[in-house]
Structure formats: C-alpha cells, structure tokens
Amino acid sequence: MTDQDSLPPVNEVAVASMILIVIGGIYMASHLPHHAPLALPIVVLIGSAALIGWNAFALSRVREFSWSSFWLVGRWALLAYVVIAGMLLYVFLQDGTRGSQLVLVTLMLIAYAVNIPLLLAFGVARYQPPDP
DSSP states (O other), rough: OOOOSSSSHHHHHHHHHHHHHHHHHHHHOOOOOOOOOSSHHHHHHHHHHHHHHHHHHHTTTOOOOOOOHHHHHHHHHHHHHHHHHHHHHHHHHHHHOOOHHHHHHHHHHHHHHHHHHHHHHHHTTSSSOOOO
C-alpha cells in the first residue's frame, strides 16, 4: 500500500474547490432568471480552477501510486459526471440562462464534473498497492 503520509492532500483540496463551485452555483442560481452580478462567481471559479490545477500538479509528482486503479475509476466516474453536468446544463438552458451567465455556469459545471471523479478515483487508488 502507498505510504499515506507521502501523498498530497488531494481530497481536501478537491473538497475546497467543490465548496467554491457550490458557493458560485448557488449564488448564480439564486438570481435566476434575472442577471446575477458576476464578480463573486468569477472569483470563486478562478479559485476553484487554481485548486484543480494544484491537484493536477501535486498528483503528477506522485510516483508510487496505483495509477491503473486511479484511471479505471476516474474514467468511468468522469463519464457519469459529464452526463450529469450535461443534464444540469440543459436545465439552465431551458431556464433561459444566456450570455456570460451561461459561460460561467458551464465552466462551473466542468469544474464539478472533474472534481467528483478526481475525489472518487484518488479515494480508491490511495488504498490499492502501487503499480509495479
């Protein structure tokens, strides 16, 4: 099994990123169908993207890890969450979301669709024996 102390805090950072996305999503959804002020959603989206980037960088530095388990779980979870994010985007389109609000909601849904599979894949792979 991989030494747990040597792994980066991927779960904690992904959860922080999700918290930012939820804050931005609730803020924008609470203003619909009217136009929401975009400063807060942009700030939380940038923060979430930075945390996702940090997670990707931190994971790229891990050598002894069960990458086969990570990618197996991650691919299937990503497929599921892309479908879920697509359905949520469809709901926003049907609700009349357009323009810059639609762009921000789409980017937030992408962050959501990446974070959850990352959490699931890392959570499974961290307890598997490292790949040879």
